[in-house]
Amino acid sequence: MFASRTNWPTAVNELTRRVRERRERGLPILDLTESNPTRCAFEYPGEAILAPLLSPENLRYEPSPRGARAAREAIAGYYAEHGASVDPEHILLTASTSEAYAFLFRLLADPGDRLLVPRPSYPLFGFLADLNDVRIDTYRLVYHEGWRIDVESVRGALQPTTRALILVNPNNPTGSFVKRCEWELLRTFCAEHHLAVISDEVFLDYAYAKDSERLGTLLREGEDEVLTFVLSGVSKLLGLPQMKLAWIAVTGPKALVHEALLRLEIISDTYLSVSTPAQQALPHWMMLRETIGRQIRERVKANWEYLRESVARIEGCRCLEAEGGWYAIVQLLDARDEEAFALELVEQEGVLVHPGYFFEFEEEGYLVLSLLPPPEVFQEGVRRILRRMGGE
Ligand SMILES: Cc1ncc(COP(=O)(O)O)c(C=O)c1O
Secondary structure (H helix, E strand, O other): OOOHHHOOOOOOOHHHHHHHHHHHOOOOOEEOOOOOHHHOOOOOOHHHHHHHHHOHHHHOOOOOOOOOHHHHHHHHHHHHHOOOOOOHHHEEEEOOHHHHHHHHHHHHOOOOOEEEEEEOOOOOHHHHHHHOOOEEEEEEEEEOOOEEEOHHHHHHHOOOOEEEEEEEOOOOOOOOOOEHHHHHHHHHHHHHOOOEEEEEOOOOOOEOOOOOOEOOOHHHOOOOOOOEEEEEEHHHHOOOHHHOOEEEEEEOOHHHHHHHHHHHHHHHHHHOOOOHHHHHHHHHHHOOHHHHHHHHHHHHHHHHHHHHHHHHOOOOEEEOOOOEOOEEEEEEOOOOOHHHHHHHHHHHHOEEOEEHHHHOOOOOOEEEEEOOOOHHHHHHHHHHHHHHOOOO
């Protein structure tokens, strides 16, 4: 009855089952996986966010496959602040970054073609690939006092049907930026093998500190050799995932950019999935970037510092270095089973964390924590985790 591409295991995993049970029993959970910013007690400027939705413009429907020009100009303005000059005509709006990935997979790959993605990374890639009939090959991020891309593993994963290299800059959950020296090797590799690059920059503005070794937005690199698609959206940039607005900005060799945009326009025209109110509101929302972004950056930084200091005081685990993003990784050094420990944390301490396998770490022994929860929740959660580790 059903297509094999949707033949996913649908059984609820043990961790989710236990969390549900606990909630049903009315017991509290300190959720350190929470990555929905609208549930993390930030002070959103409610009026300024909602007022543009009342514009009478929203009563008219003027469909446009690339999206409203004013919204695309506001996005170009954002990149100008990052030192990148982008023609608004080279930007196309989508309902989410996930939808942007889907459009690009359809644009670049025939059924069975392959894409290169980092590992560990964002768990949605497998589903996005299945839904778009493409295959995923992973390249490695390796940790040695900091994460770096194993460029040899990128080369090793190449196949005749590989169509694109996906960079997540900075990556989720490792919080690592692509380095300039890595990009120099990767851009040559992509040019040689006619690969497009998809650069997921949803966390770009969440760096802990400046570092000139890191790659900024790929739109700034004056990329003229490799067809490049830069993705971002309001879900992370403005902490507004419910508004469903993201974008693809295209750069690279002129003729390829032109052709890519024509084709993307037809894909987009088929769905026209971005709502008019969100498009109309975007120029206003982009002015709130600092108000919202600053709160998120301060929260993430404070939680990260608390975690590092607390973990440094006990044996048996360590925090991995990170450069940005919304997540932290704790490595268990005492050969504990990460899943068993995550279950134990739910049962015994009422604390929920992600075991590393959720992000496809190559080895066992990692916990991933969201840095978004309010400090009182985060700190109490961390105290209980470390107590379980035998630190108190
Ligand atoms: C690296 C990365 N890219 C994209 C997304 C999805 O963003 P959106 O809400 O725009 O689909 C996420 C969500 O967590 C993410 O972590």
